[in-house]
Amino acid sequence: MLITFLLMEGATWLIHKYVMHGFLWLLHKDHHDHSNPGVLENNDYFFVIFAIPTIILMYFGSLRDYNYLFFIGLGIMLYGVAYFFIHDIFIHQRIKILSDTKNPYFLALRRAHKQHHKHLGKEEGECFGFLYVPMKYFKMYFNNSRK
DSSP states (O other): OHHHHHHHHHHHHHHIIIIIIIITHHHHHHHHHOOOOSSSOGGGHHHHHHHHHHHHHHHHHHHTTSOHHHHHHHHHHHHHHHHIIIIIIIISOSSOOSOSOOOHHHHHHHHHHHHHHTOOSSSSOOOOOSSOOOHHHHHHHHHHHHO
């Protein structure tokens, strides 16, 4: 389960860069340009897309005495839960909590995500991962906190 959770960071980077900013840009675009006036975005369909293999893995793994398939699905699910809390709640403030943190990791994570969103088109993006934060964003935080 832990290995799957950790491998999901690489999978997320690849899926975000080549699928969401590639052939499924039509679903992800409103997450960047905020063109959808409602509470939900077309981008939220990715929740369903990623939940389907998770449910299938956990279901078939549970039929076989909770074998490795179940725990792979559980690792993906836990990554999805972390994604929801950190991306949707903390970074994008869909629920207005945790906005005044002083934690260097979370501030660097937020900065890296803002750098990703400064590009409104599907090209020229950066920071496609989720939990991994390049060192330059920690340096930005520490340089700004000294001023």
